[in-house]
Amino acid sequence: MNSKSSSYLWTQLTNSNSPISTRHLISLVVACLLLGFFTLTFAFSPLNGEDYALTAQLDSLSAADRILWIIQRSALQITTWNARFGEQLSIFWLSIPEIFFTLANTLAFFAFSALIAMFAVEEKYWSASRLGIATFAAIALCYVFWPRMELFFWRTTAAGYLQPLVLTLAIALLFHSERARAYSLESNTRVAIAIILCFIGGCSFENIPPALIPYLAILAALRFRRKRADGPYMAAYMAAYLAGWAVLMLMPSTEFRTNWYRTHMGTPPISISYLLHQTAQIINVFLGATKGLLTALALTLIWCTVRYKANPLRNTDIVLLSIPAILCGGALLISPYIEPRAFSIAWILGIISIVRLTDKYIQRHSPRLYTLLLVGLSISAISAASIIFRDYLQFSQKVNARMEFIASEAHEGRCQSGIRIPIIQTNSDIRILNNREEWVRDNPGQISTYFKCKILIEEQ
Structure with a gap:
């Protein structure tokens, strides 16, 4: 390639004014590739831990009988254990042909990334090309920095949280x-x-609605000052959201589940010392899970502040998002346990902030650096996606081999006496794969119900 053609290619890569520049084309191709990796990874992701408790082997049922089973199973779950909307989605998606769940979850991940892009790009700059690159950036950043990939690839969590x-x-x-x-x-x-x-x-979460309502109320008040006609509608939206949360919290199953966890985890009565200890635990879990994303955010903030004299606090819409992020963490003070995915709103804020800073400052002032960052992010995301796919494929092969062993033993008539199975070990980073075989070990009764066969767990 001669110097003239090289110069032309570089100009096209860094030309942010062109409707469809080479930069946009590369972003589109890599985004499609990453979505393809996502679809394949989820398609190979096997049943894991609690998945077994929310479904059954339903292949012999007709479509009508399967839907009836789903309704009955969901009603039981709502009244006895978990009334969250996401829990019912888990039951539904786990109990229909896998292809539909795979396609729906890929669409959900794309929508998740596109919504992040809509928050990240200032609304006055919304365009197909700008939002397209921001959506690609969100997809890639999730692959590289999202602290717990279980949100996307563990079936129960994908339906129940994502x-x-x-x-x-x-x-x-x-x-x-x-x-x-x-x-x-x-x-x-x-x-x-x-x-x-x-x-x-x-109805979807216990901790997010009370954390999100103050944020929504502030935005509604600001909007009401400019356009009063929208006020009643925004109030109706907030009231409906709050009503759904109230219904969830007033369900007897919510109280029962909370008390069960407090009893079985030995949660002490709330006191000053308990709250201080819980605060330290929350910070420790958050920092331990989020260090990669926090490092990327910190470096982006430092670069934009020093190089472009940017004042991130002037992005008031992003600053306001810190309200639900902080309050969601604060809600864990009275929670009987701390799951890292409870920090999802804070993680979303981190991704939004990185995309906003790079879109607003680096893309505008240093287009060549912006292009290099996109290329580097593409390479990192593809590498991460291939590693994640490899780990889920290996886990799937082990789970499927165990299922085939159970089916073979059941065919030999050993269900009555019991089939002994091993616990599957994995070497994956917890960020990539949350191996829930500990749940399998502790719940042989539910595993037996799923396989319709007495299952015994081998001693380790």
């Missing part, structure tokens, strides 16, 4: 974006649909 998080982000976007809000108000039908979705969103 998909309700997509709904939560969509609800927040109604308050964040004038265009999204105007779209929802174009007809009474859309308003009704938005209210129903807000109610369902409120």
Whole structure:
């Protein structure tokens, strides 16, 4: 390649004014490749831990009988253990042909990334090309820095957390974006649909709605000062969201599950010393899980502040998002246990902030550096995606081999006496794969119910 053609290619790569530049084309191709990796990885992700408790072997049932089983199983779960909307999604998706769950979850991940892009790019700069690159960046950053990939690839968590998080982000976007809000108000039908979705969103989590409501209220108040006509609708959306959360919290199963965890985990009564200890635990778990994302965010902040004299605090819409992020962590003070994925809102804020800073400052002032960052991010994300796929494929092979062994032993008539199975060991980083074989070891009864066969766990 001669110097003239090289110069032309570099100009195209760094030309942010071109409607479809080479930079945009590369972003599109890599985003599609990463989504392909996502689909394959999820397709190979096997049943893991609690998955077994939320479904059954239903291949012999007709479609009507399968739907009836799902309804009955969901009703039992709502009344006896967990009434969250996401829990019911888990039962549904785990109990229908896997191809539908795989496609739906890929779509959910794309929507998740696109919603992050809509928060990251200032609304006045929204365009197909700008949002497209931001969506690619969100997809790639999730692969490289998201602290717990179980949110995307563990089946129960994908249905129970990722998909309700997509709904939560969509609800927040109604308050964040004038265009999204105007779209929802174009007809009474859309308003009704938005209210129903807000109610369902409120039923999805115990800790997120009370943390998100202050953020929504601030945005609604700011909007009301500029356009009073939107006030009643925004109040209705908030009321529906709060009502859904109230229904979830008032369900007897919610109280029962909370008390069960407190009893079995030996949670002491709330006191000053307990709250101080819990605060230290929350910070420790958060920093331990989030160090990679925090490092990337810190480096981006430092570079933009020093190189471009940027003041990140002037991005008030992003600063306001820190309210639910902090409050979600604070809600863990009274939680009987601390799951890293409870920090998902903070992680989302981290991804949004990185995309905003690079889009607003580096892309504008240093287009060549921006292009290099996109190329580097592409390479890192593809490498991460291949490693993640490898780990889930290896885990799947082990789980499938064990399933085939159980089926073979059952065919030989050994169900009555019991089939002894080993616990599967993995060497994957907890960030990539959360191996829930500990749950399998502790719940042989539920495993036996799933396989319709007496299952015994080999001693380690």
